[in-house]
Amino acid sequence: MADQRVALTRQVKDANDIVAVVGNYLHLTPAGASFKAICPFHQDHRPSLDVDPRRQRYRCWACGAFGDVFSFVMGYEKVDFLEARAILARRVGISLDDDDRSALDGRIRLLEAMRWAANHYQQVLLDSELAQGARLYLGERKLAGPIVRQFGLGYAPAMGDWLVKLARSERIDPATLKEIGLIAERKEQSGYYDRFRDRIMFPIRDTRGQTVGFGGRILPDSPYASRGPKYYNSAETPLFSKSELIYGLDHARQAGAAEGYLAVVEGYTDVLMAHQMGVPQVVATMGTALNLRHINQLRRFVPRVVLVFDADAGGMTGVDRALEIFISQDVELKIATLPDGMDPCDLLVAHGADPFKKALQESVDALDFKMNRLLSKEDDSIESTRRVVDAILGILALTPEVTGQSGRVKQELLITRIAHRLRLREETIWARLGELKDARRQREARLAEGAPVDPHGSASTITRSAGQSGGPAPMLERQLLEILLAEPSLVGIAAAQLPLEEMTHPGLRRLLEGLYALHAEGETPDLDALRPRLNHPALATKALELQDVGRTVNDRNAWLTRILAAFTERRTVQTKRQLRDQLAHTTDHQQALDLLKAVQARSKGTDSSSPRAT
Incomplete structure (x- = not known):
């Protein structure tokens, strides 16, 4: 098989x-x-x-x-x-084959169940007496019929098994509805119950307009209002991940491309009212802070993101987190500030679209916004300036190391702007940034017991491919994978001479482990066989890159011989270092002589060959 x-x-x-x-x-x-x-x-x-x-x-x-x-x-x-x-x-x-049919048909089955539920929720909202309270609530929020239909809003009735009974009558498998998070099994008796009750239902769609989950807003006078959160999202499912999805992006992306930016607000009704009032380049996150996955989604459609700022302490924290991420990304971040105490929906309803449009147009670069906020609270004293410097650079210090010429140019421009604004030398700013980064690395190393921690969880590098951070891949280990992925027939030779435990980089170790396993099972250990087992896009992409480099090498057998010899040398050097450490700390004369002989023996056996440098 x-x-x-x-x-x-x-x-x-x-x-x-x-x-x-x-x-x-x-x-x-x-x-x-x-x-x-x-x-x-x-x-x-x-x-x-x-x-x-x-x-x-x-x-x-x-x-x-x-x-x-x-x-x-x-x-x-x-x-x-x-x-x-x-x-x-x-x-x-x-x-x-069966795996492929189940993978594709399974996703289609889940999407069809979502579409079925969304249609019935909307039908209830538009036509049923059960939804009178829901329609009244939407009317009070000034949301009209066209926008309700455009975004597919619905209503989940208050009884606890409405969807369960409907599914039974229409022969919908309850296990499918459970898998997509719409119903759950009762604990004390058999059967299922609805997870959404007496709630306005906001379908959450992917960029292709397919419903993958729901957000439910409890009605204010509901008997369930005191027993659960005001907003309740779908659980994490094979279709729905709230840390990745962006509400309204399927409707907003074309307008965003035309305007050159997308505005990110907090709530579903903020998005709906903005679209209703003629500002369609507005989206929202799923009740989570803006993260790297959101940004990667947004940057596919626009070069600039405007974060609509809530002028409170929580909002300021959100700005800091967003700024931390955007500094390392090829996308511009601006901050729009609304009048105190007003969210976008309130502003739009009370004053129309013009003040909201003006706030978006007058949005401020995120770094300038942060510096303006800090400087407004400080005087011109030396200590105040020092606090501002550390607050700004503390955010920069949390960002991943920049890569590529574009990233370096962006960082240099940021440092130049900070130095000019605070009337300090650029060298001073660079030096302090280096100190803060070193302090951060030391702190994270202690927290992780010696293993660095990636604060952003980016999936874009091989460093994270095994759920750990290992820094840049050692050249020797990278070269081994280049050769083996380009020449699968050599995997058996490597497996016989190189224990898997000698691979220090977690991503490369995972690749080598897969190749060794295929060889042990009698299969051809090539990338086509390895890839389904990985099912990890970032690691598979890195494997393709390694394979392409390996294919440029002519005599791969000779290179593998040199690489394995270099692993032997590395092993010897490590053993000698351990022996010397023991020798330095021992107080026993005989043990010291034995250790010295072992060091000398290792020195005589060292192989000085090494593979190519790349």
């Missing part, structure tokens, strides 16, 4: 030319031996995506997106590897 799955992966990949597949999603133009397109993975203003038919790879020279035909479908469609393989198999008429 495993061999059949690997064969299917290869068959699907061979049958799906990357130019044809990408061309189904994007407009491609010839550029020499390759093709160019606007990159869908960032806000691209000129064609930065290069599609290479010879290597069957794509690469964006602006944002770094890279991969093969599977990677592209996974990234564009937001699906996992099995779903991407199923989509590509159906595209060329290849028969699916």
